[in-house]
Amino acid sequence: MMRETEVLELQSETLDQIYAHAKVEFPDECCGIILSDETQEFVRECRNIQNERHAEDPDTYPRNARTAYLIDPNDLIRVHKESETKDRPIKAFYHSHPNHDAYFSEKDKADATAWDEPVYPGAAYVVVSVYDREVKTTKAFAWNEDDTDFVEVPIHAKRDA
Amino acid sequence: MAVTVRIPTPLRRLTQNQPEVEAEGDTIEALIENLEANYPGIKERICDESGNIRRFVNIYLNDEDIRFLDGNATAVKDGDEISVIPAIAGGSSDDERD
Numbered sequence: 001m002m003r004e005t006e007v008l009e010l011q012s013e014t015l016d017q018i019y020a021h022a023k024v025e026f027p028d029e030c031c032g033i034i035l036s037d038e039t040q041e042f043v044r045e046c047r048n049i050q051n052e053r054h055a056e057d058p059d060t061y062p063r064n065a066r067t068a069y070l071i072d073p074n075d076l077i078r079v080h081k082e083s084e085t086k087d088r089p090i091k092a093f094y095h096s097h098p099n100h101d102a103y104f105s106e107k108d109k110a111d112a113t114a115w116d117e118p119v120y121p122g123a124a125y126v127v128v129s130v131y132d133r134e135v136k137t138t139k140a141f142a143w144n145e146d147d148t149d150f151v152e153v154p155i156h157a158k159r160d161a
Numbered sequence: 162m163a164v165t166v167r168i169p170t171p172l173r174r175l176t177q178n179q180p181e182v183e184a185e186g187d188t189i190e191a192l193i194e195n196l197e198a199n200y201p202g203i204k205e206r207i208c209d210e211s212g213n214i215r216r217f218v219n220i221y222l223n224d225e226d227i228r229f230l231d232g233n234a235t236a237v238k239d240g241d242e243i244s245v246i247p248a249i250a251g252g253s254s255d256d257e258r259d
Contacts, residue, residue, distance in 0.1 A: 029252065050252075060216065068252030073219045073226040076246055081224065093249055100253035108251035114217060115206050117171040119247045 008092065008124045008140040010034070010041065012157045017043040019135045022096035022128045028065035031095040033079045034126070035088035042088060044079045047072035048095075068107070069095045092140065094126035102129035104141040104150050112150065118143040124153060164237050166196065167244040175200045184243075189220060190233040192243065207245065217248045 014034060021030045021043075028048060035042040049072045050065040061068075071093075083090055097103075104127060112119055124142040128135055144151045163183045168176050176182050182200070186192035190212070197204035209215055213233070220227045221244040227235045237243065 031249070033249075046249075050250075063252055067254075069250060071249040073221075073228070073246075073248070076219060076249060077221050077224050077226070077244065080244070080246060095251055097253040103253075105252065105254040107254060111217070111248075111250040111252075114169075114171055114247045119169065119171055119249075121170065125251075 006142060006144075006153045007156050008126070008142070008153050009156045009158055010092075010126075012159050014041045014043055015138065015155075015157055018094045018126065018128060019130075019138075021045050022098075022130045022135060023133050025065075025096065025098075026130055026133045027098045029067070029069040029096050029098060030128075031069040031071050031093070033071075033076075033090060034092040034094060035079065035083055035086075036091040037086070037088045041091065042082075044075070044082070046075035046079070049073075066098060067100075090120060090123045092124040092126050093120070094128065096128040096130050098130050099132070100129060102127045102137045102139040104139075104152075108141075109150055112143075118150075121145075125150070126155070163239060164192065164241045164243055166192065167242065167246075169245055169247055171247070172203060172206060172245070175203050175206075187236060188233065189222070189227055189235045189237065189243070192237060193233075217250070219246045219248055220244070221246065 031048050032045045048065050048069040050068045050070045053061040054064045121143045124140045126140045129137045140153050140155045141150045142153045163185055166182050166184050184192045184195045186195045193204055207218055223242055
């Protein structure tokens, strides 16, 4: 049976903002959250605290921010509150892979899953590949109920009318 | 002594799909025990075998991460709002590097 292909529609300004963020943070991973209401998207850059956690506890956090991200819990609650109080659902999370391609790694999958279920089944995960401060490719992944796995979904950039 | 607890989507199966539930207790630890009594299975998801909050679970008292308060022993009072929000994390893989 054919399944309708899901598409992640993003405003081109949103993509421009996350590309800029990925370049600024290079060679570390950037991370953030995209909220949306019916008319607009809101990019909320978050702090990647992977370096701090790695410095405090390298056994538990063997990676630093070059190959991993962890959204600052303070940013996470702030964006959650905005999402709830202003009725702007979480559309997607984004992060960059500096000097790596845009794939959804095993770590990305494991971290997007909790208790064997997707943490945010309705949100997409956008991964930006950035080599030497230039964006190479961008891909999006979302939970697919039929496959019970994260699958790639095409990104459609749309310009504002 | 009742506080409101915000439940993350993947745990709502245990709370009959309620995004928010009431719980009682003077500390975060007591609240989790009270939640477990009403929604069996929730404690083992939030805490590890030693009773510590799992690494990928953030618990907030109002808007404060309890890691920066007193952790499990953080005192709660009537009317407080507790949020349970799984961490957002990930990273690339060296073995997938081209």
